[in-house]
Amino acid sequence: MNTLKLEIVTPEGQIFSNDVKSVTLPGKEGEFGVLPNHASLVTLLQAGVIDIELKDGNHDIVAINWGHSKVDENSVTVLADGAVSIGGSTESEVAKSLEAAKALLKSISDSDVAIAIATAKMESFAKTRKF
Amino acid sequence: MANLKEIKRKIKSVQNTQKTTRAMKLVSTAKLKRAEMAAKQSRVYAIKINEVLSEIAYKINQYKNGAVESRFFDKDETPKIVDVIFVTADKGLCGGFNIQTIKAVRKLLSEYADQKITVRLHAVGRKGIAFFNFQGIELHTSYAGVSSSPSYEKAQEIVQKAIQDFIDKKTDKVILVHNGYKNMISQELKVVDVVPVDSPLEVLETNSLMELEPDESGEEILDSLLQKYFEYNMYYALIDSLAAEHSARMQAMENATNNAKERVNVLTLAYNKARQESITTELIEIISGVESMK
Numbered sequence: 001m002n003t004l005k006l007e008i009v010t011p012e013g014q015i016f017s018n019d020v021k022s023v024t025l026p027g028k029e030g031e032f033g034v035l036p037n038h039a040s041l042v043t044l045l046q047a048g049v050i051d052i053e054l055k056d057g058n059h060d061i062v063a064i065n066w067g068h069s070k071v072d073e074n075s076v077t078v079l080a081d082g083a084v085s086i087g088g089s090t091e092s093e094v095a096k097s098l099e100a101a102k103a104l105l106k107s108i109s110d111s112d113v114a115i116a117i118a119t120a121k122m123e124s125f126a127k128t129r130k131f
Numbered sequence: 132m133a134n135l136k137e138i139k140r141k142i143k144s145v146q147n148t149q150k151t152t153r154a155m156k157l158v159s160t161a162k163l164k165r166a167e168m169a170a171k172q173s174r175v176y177a178i179k180i181n182e183v184l185s186e187i188a189y190k191i192n193q194y195k196n197g198a199v200e201s202r203f204f205d206k207d208e209t210p211k212i213v214d215v216i217f218v219t220a221d222k223g224l225c226g227g228f229n230i231q232t233i234k235a236v237r238k239l240l241s242e243y244a245d246q247k248i249t250v251r252l253h254a255v256g257r258k259g260i261a262f263f264n265f266q267g268i269e270l271h272t273s274y275a276g277v278s279s280s281p282s283y284e285k286a287q288e289i290v291q292k293a294i295q296d297f298i299d300k301k302t303d304k305v306i307l308v309h310n311g312y313k314n315m316i317s318q319e320l321k322v323v324d325v326v327p328v329d330s331p332l333e334v335l336e337t338n339s340l341m342e343l344e345p346d347e348s349g350e351e352i353l354d355s356l357l358q359k360y361f362e363y364n365m366y367y368a369l370i371d372s373l374a375a376e377h378s379a380r381m382q383a384m385e386n387a388t389n390n391a392k393e394r395v396n397v398l399t400l401a402y403n404k405a406r407q408e409s410i411t412t413e414l415i416e417i418i419s420g421v422e423s424m425k
Contacts, residue, residue, distance in 0.1 A: 009179050011173045011176045011366050012169070042186070044351070077183070079180055
């Protein structure tokens with residue numbers, strides 16, 4: 001199975017580093033998905049949500065407040081100012097990270113639409129997550 | 132007898148000091164570990180941003196067949212106004228840690244004064260602020276309370292103005308001075324010219340197939356990345372300085388504890404001598420009293 005290596009780094013540390021099936025990024029000109037063997041490109045990202053499809057078919061999401069991504073054939077690197085991974089093994093952990101992610105988005109983005117879209121996505125993700 | 136009491140009191144006082152310094156050393160050791168970890172974690176980001184920066188610079192070079200037209204790369208040989216951002220600790224009791232940074236800043240000041248270049252000082256950390264205020268040297272901006280708990284947001288706040296002034300051509304150069312962490316027992320003074328960026332950046336020629344998305348946004352991406360690069364440098368200076376501060380304090384407190392130990396030994400010796408002397412005097416008094424009764 002084809003996979004690509006995704007790395008999300010912030011100045012405060014590495015948030016995510018693993019092989020994944022696909023990833024959807026909030027590009028400056030609109031959302032775009034990356035599958036393995038994607039053409040190389042560099043672009044800016046806006047505040048939003050990164051949707052990651054893991055190797056086992058499950059999804060993980062990470063909220064970012066600004067970013068920059070570099071896509072190579074088999075790897076994606078995201079540089080972000082702040083990033084919060086939404087996840088955890090219990091419901092309360094998910095809720096907690098969800099709150100943190102919302103705060104992160106609110107603190108930076110001046111576009112209400114972007115916040116609303118991202119928040120809706122995160123919430124639906126948190127709700128559909130099975131434990 | 133009064134002498135004996137006095138010495139005893141001194142011993143107690145030195146022992147108390149020793150307790151404090153030992154505790155401070157332990158605290159610094161623990162904090163140093165945390166600061167070191169933070170520095171280590173953020174290094175991943177440094178590597179990545181350098182990679183991406185050099186690739187984009189290379190890419191734009193290709194498009195334009197020449198120099199990158201960004202103020203961030205425009206090396207001005209004769210700067211007129213220079214920003215100096217320096218980081219000191221908020222607290223003392225860490226040996227020569229703060230003084231080293233201050234000395235370096237003063238050296239820069241006098242060098243630039245000789246060349247008739249205006250320097251604007253941006254101070255981070257109470258110790259540096261206090262020093263320059265006392266000397267009557269004007270600080271352009273000052274930030275207290277950041278050094279002991281650095282965060283990326285605070286770093287952004289500090290450099291935002293400096294970046295804007297640089298882009299608006301109000302300043303020609305920005306220098307970052309801080310005392311950095313080298314290893315557990317030594318610090319290293321770092322004076323870095325943040326912008327203009329030392330060009331040419333180390334250019335990687337491998338990924339020449341990379342596309343910029345959207346096509347014409349190369350310079351925009353580069354500029355925003357360079358701002359991040361600047362902010363990151365500031366953040367790194369803060370955490371590096373914190374690690375160095377703790378290592379310096381650890382060492383200073385270790386020395387203080389050892390000195391206190393030595394003092395206690397000397398004082399104990401003096402105490403015992405005084406005690407013996409007083410016993411001897413008492414004995415002589417008793418004996419001579421008995422003798423006189425005969």
